[in-house]
Amino acid sequence: MSVLVTGGAGYIGSHMTYGLVDRGEKVVVLDNLTTGNRGLVSEEALLVEGEVADQALVKRLVAEHAVDAVIHFAGSIVVPDSVAEPLAYYGNNTVASRALMEACVEAGVKAFIFSSTATVYAEDARQPLSETEPTIPISPYAKSKLMTEWMLADASRAYDFRHMVLRYFNVAGADPAGRTGQSSPRATHLIKRAAQVVLGRVPHLDIFGTDYPTHDGTGVRDYIHVSDLVAAHLLALDALRAGHASSTFNCGYGRGASVRDVITTVEQVIGRELPVKESPRRAGDPPTLIADPTRIKETLGWTPRHDDLAEIVRSALEWERRFNA
Ligand code: UDP
Numbered sequence: 001m002s003v004l005v006t007g008g009a010g011y012i013g014s015h016m017t018y019g020l021v022d023r024g025e026k027v028v029v030l031d032n033l034t035t036g037n038r039g040l041v042s043e044e045a046l047l048v049e050g051e052v053a054d055q056a057l058v059k060r061l062v063a064e065h066a067v068d069a070v071i072h073f074a075g076s077i078v079v080p081d082s083v084a085e086p087l088a089y090y091g092n093n094t095v096a097s098r099a100l101m102e103a104c105v106e107a108g109v110k111a112f113i114f115s116s117t118a119t120v121y122a123e124d125a126r127q128p129l130s131e132t133e134p135t136i137p138i139s140p141y142a143k144s145k146l147m148t149e150w151m152l153a154d155a156s157r158a159y160d161f162r163h164m165v166l167r168y169f170n171v172a173g174a175d176p177a178g179r180t181g182q183s184s185p186r187a188t189h190l191i192k193r194a195a196q197v198v199l200g201r202v203p204h205l206d207i208f209g210t211d212y213p214t215h216d217g218t219g220v221r222d223y224i225h226v227s228d229l230v231a232a233h234l235l236a237l238d239a240l241r242a243g244h245a246s247s248t249f250n251c252g253y254g255r256g257a258s259v260r261d262v263i264t265t266v267e268q269v270i271g272r273e274l275p276v277k278e279s280p281r282r283a284g285d286p287p288t289l290i291a292d293p294t295r296i297k298e299t300l301g302w303t304p305r306h307d308d309l310a311e312i313v314r315s316a317l318e319w320e321r322r323f324n325a
Pocket of ligand 1: 170188189190191193205206207208209218219220221259282285
């Protein structure tokens with residue numbers, strides 16, 4: 001029995017792969033290496049370079065490695081790029097996911113876990129966001145994810161196939177053992193950018209917007225340590241294998257930190273001031289995104305172990321130093 005991890009050479013997928021091999025699972029990683037990095041993949045996993053939409057390849061991998069579950073991370077994730085290149089995003093995220101899903105159904109894979117996003121929720125939804133809040137995605141990226149959620153729901157009703165949708169809040173930090181971390185050269189995420197500023201690779205950190213209706217005027221997010229996210233996937237996998245019904249879960253801690261809170265934490269960790277610049281709002285950024293994680297805690301027994309912004313920042317910094325060295 002093996003787990004097929006698509007996008008397993010990327011940031012979250014590579015952590016997932018370690019999480020799986022660490023508990024003795026056999027793992028096949030399928031990644032086209034456009035943004036993924038071969039060096040992040042555990043040597044205990046089999047890395048196959050290819051497309052998730054290549055149905056013949058997926059079916060062969062399922063048959064050869066007795067794949068019983070697929071965890072699907074592969075996709076494009078940069079929101080502004082999705083506005084500029086919507087059809088590329090619908091192709092790479094929605095259309096490719098449809099092909100992967102169909103190959104899974106035809107090959108007899110009954111368990112599918114999908115990476116979705118907190119940005120599927122309506123802008124005026126009630127915070128903290130529970131899974132029952134309305135979904136009105138704004139960006140093509142978020143729409144590409146929600147469309148895939150819909151396909152999964154319909155496929156699970158029609159076929160002998162069950163899925164878990166995990167809606168990620170702001171994933172950050174790195175493997176505590178230092179084996180992998182956020183390695184994209186084009187990173188736009190706050191904690192990654194802050195780490196680059198700490199190492200002097202970027203002159204200052206932009207604070208995008210200081211006039212939001214939040215406690216200090218800067219954007220508030222629910223930062224979740226990537227290791228806790230991996231743990232959520234492992235629980236979702238176990239539940240699917242045990243016959244659990246298809247479900248959707250928020251992945252966040254249920255508390256928000258502002259951009260200034262993150263900066264303060266970084267400064268405490270490094271013991272000096274971080275060069276920052278107040279800049280205009282970034283287009284499309286909502287003021288606040290905080291999860292209500294009640295459902296995943298009660299249903300899957302998920303218990304966060306790294307719910308500490310300083311720990312998240314420290315692990316991100318450690319990885320950044322290692323990665324640059
Ligand atoms: N942000 C910022 N400076 C940066 C990157 C991000 O002020 O260099 C802010 C952004 O406006 C948002 C928060 O940090 O309020 C988190 O942004 P990020 O890009 O990390 O994740 P997102 O919530 O957009 O997925």
